[in-house]
Structures are given as C-alpha cells and as structure tokens.
Amino acid sequence: MELYRLSLSEARQGLHNKAFTSRELTEACLGRITAVDQKVKAFISVLSETALQQADQADRLIADGREQALTGIPLAVKDNMMVEGTVTTASSKILEKYRATYDATVIRILRAQGAVMLGKTNMDEFAMGSSTENSGFFPTHNPWDLNRVPGGSSGGSAAAVAADMCIAALGSDTASSVRQPASLCGVVGMLPTYGRVSRNGLIAMTSSLDQIGPVAKTVEDAAVVLNAISGHDDLDATSSLHPAVAISGIKQDIKGLKIGIPKEFFVDEMDPAVAEVVRAAVDVLKKLGAQLVEVSLPLIRHSLAVYQLTATAEISSNLARFDGIRYGHSVDGETLAEVYSQSRAEGLGSEVKRRIILGTYLLSAGYHDQYYQQAQKVRTMIRQQFADVFKKVDCLVGPTSPCVAFPIGERFNDPLTMYLADMFTVPVNIGGICGISVPCGLVSELPVGLQIMAKQFDDETALRVAYQYEQATNWHTLHPKLD
C-alpha cells in the first residue's frame, strides 16, 4: 500500500518498527499533494522544505528511542492557527501576506512532539461558512465529487485527509466546522468539549465557542491527536483543568450503554435518504448491545438563532483588530478613518462584512438586550436541557448534516439556507458538550456522517461509541476515486 494511505496508528507502527522513515512517509504525502491537490485545492500553502527538515529531525528522535504519539507524522493545519514565520491568512485577503510572529499553543505541542507540518489548509474566511466557498482565495473541492463542496469551514483539512494528502489534520469548530466537513468528506472529525484544547494562537472568530479539533482517518487516530493537543494552558483562561482523554478507554464495548435518539434530529427539512442511512447506523449500535432511548430537547431548535446572534456580536468585536494599522492589507487614505474603512473594504470578504455589520447592529443601544442578552439566556437554557437529558442517557446520536455534499455555488448567495447546513451540529456547540462525526454510509455515492454527542468533558464516551461503531462497519475504509 502507498504510504500516504496509512492511518496515523499504522504510520506510528511502521515508524516504530523502522519499516519506513518519516522522510519517506513525508515525501509520500508531499508527492500525493503534488499529484491531486491541483484538483482538490485543499492547501493554501505547502511547507515542503520545513516538513522534510522536521521529518529528518523526527527520524533522529525515533532512532534515539525518544518518539512520542505524533513523532514523524505528517499533519495538515487549518490556516487560522499561528505557525511562527509562516504566512497565516485565515483565508482572508486582509492577511494574505501576514507572517505569524508566534506559535499557537497547539503548534508548540506539535513541534514538541516532533510532528511534521505539511502545510496550511484552506477554509471559509475567518472560519465563517459551511462550504469553504467563502475562502478569500479559492474554493476547495470535495474529493468524492469535484463539483461539490467539502463542507466547511475546515473544508481544506477534511478534503486533505479524505484525499490522503496527510495522515491527519487539525481543524476548528464553532458551529459545525470540523464535524460537518468530516461528514461531507467521509472522514472522522471531532469537536472536543470547549476548554479541552487551548485557543491561544487560534485566530478568534467567536471566542466563546471556537474550539480546535482533530480530523482523522479513524476514531482511534482522532483520539490520539486529541490526547496530544488537549490540556490546560496558562495562555487561555478558558482552557480547562480536566485530565486528557485516556485512549485505552475508547476500546471498551458499549453493552448496556444508554444511547438517546433526540427526535429533533430527524426532521422534515432533512434529506430522507440521509435519515435512512443514519437510522441504519443506530441499529448497528443496538446490535452492539446499546440500549436506545427516544429523548427530546425542544429548545435546541433555537440553537442556530442563538448562534447567529452570539457569533455575529463576537465577530464584530474580534475582527475590529483587522484595521490596516499594525499588519495585514492596508490602503493609504487622507484620514485615519479612511485607512480603516478602505483597508477593511478591500481586505474582507462579503460574508465577513455581513456578519460584522449584523454584530454591530446587535450590540448597539436598544438591541443589545433584545437580541444579544436574550441569546445568552437561551444558551444557558439549552445547556441545562442537555445536562438534564444526560442524567438519563450516556450519549446522543443523530445525523451530522441534514444532507450530503451540495454542488459548488448552489447555496452561495443564500446565507440563511447555507446556515441551515449547521442545524444538527450547532446545538452541540451552544450546549457546551462534545461531538464526533464518523462515516456511516453513502447516498448517491457521497458520504454520510453519524454524529455521536456526549456530555461536557465526557469526550471519552463519544469516542468509545464512535470507535465501536467503526469497528463493526467498513465505511471508514472507503476512499474517493480521485486517481
């Protein structure tokens, strides 16, 4: 088998046994990028030279017996994470030439582990979108059908893993952005509980919801990456003190586990063929010994509205820093106000401007209480409703996305329809819980994802159910026919 096709666990085994070197593995991934990325367009920048240096360094660590979980593993990183000295754009023209001046905490961890960074992946600008069409540079294509979107906003990371251009990748998830593209690209993607992974050096979109998560070929690989990158960080006051997820725990069987099926996750607005595939996946969990319980979370129907109001308010504040003064795209003007407004007009894309303007409206006098404060209160109530349900069940399952990958351009000019792509993923962020998407079938030759959700900081149960489902099925072994 070609080395680039290996899972992270297989690659670790091969490196450990000296069956191949990290340089050989890295060259295989770089070769794959050269061969297929002109079609997929998953990467904004490929860091071939430094990747090969990191691979050589990793080979020395392995030879000395000093390897860790990610030593020598070629990974891709979403372009909203700061990698010192490299151009870090968040797929925005306003940062087209910006060179990161420090490493994000997750990047420092990857370096300390001896991981190999192949490059930075494309995304919706500042992570605002569900299709990667909102990139300031170019859209990414779904490896399963190049005329369709890969999902978003971590569409580059998901497409890179699906097309075997890397062994695993990092994405970030605020409403759907790791799980939905993972679902649409037929790979595993996880939103860890908010606070598990440091946000230091992640370019902020919605600080109260943004969270970095793994995109991988298998559930075990996702667990290995999460285990490595999670932990408290002094540089992120919202990072938690919880101990890391124990990887061995995910291999326990699920006999007797109570799995809730929320009726709000099977609604008329979704593709009935997707619902059928997900119901068949739920039957597999039952055969594995889980006990299914129908549950209801009536308030989650407001999650998308809460998200829109919370996110746009935080965006208008967070993105005020991109003003053409200290770094990034800058337009000369007669006055300071002109420098600001023209730099932002030229540097920011349409979706970003739309959200900033809406957020400015929501935070203005008179509307702050009506919308923003009310949204925060409803968020508290949704969080409580999840907590109540998790007193009765160990986890929840449902679809990740209401549909399979849609054609490029189909929803681009209709923001509300685009936002509905997040209808099953956004409640998880708003509820402050964790969720993972695992491949569970095909509809019209396109992947469908099963979403498994567990309570705050019980990421291990979500991974365990996903792992057992994956072991009982072979959907994760399917590959897009790109060659």
Add this chain to the structure above:
Amino acid sequence: MQLTQHDIEKLAAQARIALTVEEKKKFSEQLASILDYAAQIEEVDTSGVEIHSHVNYPTGGFRADIAAEPSASPDSIDQFPKKTGSLNQVKGVMQ
C-alpha cells in the same frame, strides 16, 4: 424586521467598513431575513435565567499575575504597513 440602506450605511460607518452601493442593497435584504429568523428566540421565556459569557464554567482560571518583559518581535515591526525606523507611522487621530 426592516433595515434600510441608510441603517446599513450608519452601521458600516460604526464598523469602519466602506460598502459599495450593491453591498448596501444586498445586506439590507439579507440582514432583514437573518433577523426575522433569529427573532424566534424572543418567544422563549427566559425570566430568572442567568447570563454566562461562554458555555463552560468554571474554567481553569487566570494565570499568576507575574511581571514579564514585553516582547516586541522584530517580525511584528517588519509588518507595519508604514514605518519610521522601528515606529509605526499612522495618520493623525486629531485633525
């Protein structure tokens, strides 16, 4: 919910973004439809509910308040759009 193009102009001025005529028209329509959708949260009875600024609380908390040298990375200075020596050159705030 109606947002006129004049409303959009005022918001754009507050947000420091120059918009084209086309953008003003497009945003006034799109924002109205998003706000109509989001207005559904008004129907939820939230009396007595606490407001939290994020989803998980309590968190790891703040680090110890220890003085450290400020870091002025030369890379940061290199990226000033306009500079005089190592100083960032900007338009006057006061006219």
